[in-house]
Amino acid sequence: MVPLENYLVLSAIIFSLGVYGVLARRNAILILMSIELMLNAVSLNFIAFAAYLDPTKITGAIFAVFVITVAAAEVGLALAIVIRLFRNRATSNVDEAAIMKW
Amino acid sequence: MATEVLWWIFAAAIVVLSAGVVFSRSIIHSAIFLIGSLAGVGAMYIFLQMEFLALVQFLIYGGAVTVLILLALMLTRPDAPGHRQSLNGAQMPFALLVAAGLLVVLFAVITDTTWPGADIDALSEVPLTLVSERLFADFGAPFVIASALLLVALIGAIILARQEEGE
Numbered sequence: 001m002v003p004l005e006n007y008l009v010l011s012a013i014i015f016s017l018g019v020y021g022v023l024a025r026r027n028a029i030l031i032l033m034s035i036e037l038m039l040n041a042v043s044l045n046f047i048a049f050a051a052y053l054d055p056t057k058i059t060g061a062i063f064a065v066f067v068i069t070v071a072a073a074e075v076g077l078a079l080a081i082v083i084r085l086f087r088n089r090a091t092s093n094v095d096e097a098a099i100m101k102w
Numbered sequence: 103m104a105t106e107v108l109w110w111i112f113a114a115a116i117v118v119l120s121a122g123v124v125f126s127r128s129i130i131h132s133a134i135f136l137i138g139s140l141a142g143v144g145a146m147y148i149f150l151q152m153e154f155l156a157l158v159q160f161l162i163y164g165g166a167v168t169v170l171i172l173l174a175l176m177l178t179r180p181d182a183p184g185h186r187q188s189l190n191g192a193q194m195p196f197a198l199l200v201a202a203g204l205l206v207v208l209f210a211v212i213t214d215t216t217w218p219g220a221d222i223d224a225l226s227e228v229p230l231t232l233v234s235e236r237l238f239a240d241f242g243a244p245f246v247i248a249s250a251l252l253l254v255a256l257i258g259a260i261i262l263a264r265q266e267e268g269e
Contacts (some may be wrong), residue, residue: 001224002105004217008212010146014117014139015208016201016202017124020124021123022197023201024191024194025191029171029175033136033171036136036163037124040140040143047147047155052222053218057232058228058233061154061233062237070248072162076256077255077259079170080258080259080262081262082174082178083174084263086178
């Protein structure tokens with residue numbers, strides 16, 4: 001029987017790696033992948049808490065379903081923006097798309 | 103006991119693959135590591151007795167989302183052959199600092215807290231009918247709103263990515 005802490009620590013490691021990826025990387029698609037990692041860590045946390053602490057076992061799972069839905073919408077939209085950015089400026093690096101930066 | 107050994111193997115694989123996503127030199131390799139990492143988290147859902155969510159994870163993340171990401175990578179060739187540009191921005195050391203700090207804080211908090219439920223021997227299975235009952239009865243309105251959100255977002259994505267006249 002694996003204790004709850006193990007899941008939480010695993011999820012914290014994945015989340016921190018995602019934070020590093022979002023902050024350090026230049027490529028927009030890599031940043032998106034790191035965001036996926038972070039969302040997954042959160043889902044894992046939700047489900048671990050649901051399985052261990054929730055007597056009905058299900059509310060956390062419902063949360064995870066919604067996280068997955070919103071993540072799918074976000075990926076579709078973000079990749080459309082990246083493709084549009086690449087077509088207009090021939091780059092997918094976020095630091096080269098600084099036209100709105102004051 | 104066997105389950106625990108298996109759990110540690112999967113956890114180590116997930117950590118290694120997730121590190122591969124953010125530290126890999128090639129973006130295509132990152133995407134392939136991402137598939138493995140997401141599948142590993144799906145395996146974790148099976149350890150937690152949530153078979154339905156594991157299935158959703160394999161189908162939507164392992165299948166649809168990563169294929170979408172790979173497709174976008176192919177369409178926006180990041181590194182032209184011959185010249186390799188830097189993958190990290192100048193802020194990379196600070197990112198490392200922030201991520202390491204966050205990990206240390208989270209680890210300290212998790213280990214310091216005494217979590218209830220440490221005395222359960224085995225997790226009970228969650229029947230699929232229970233998931234559907236809760237999802238469609240109690241969470242019916244959020245479910246409909248989420249599907250509308252998905253529809254609107256994907257139509258918006260099509261409009262954004264469409265080739266316009268005169269381009």
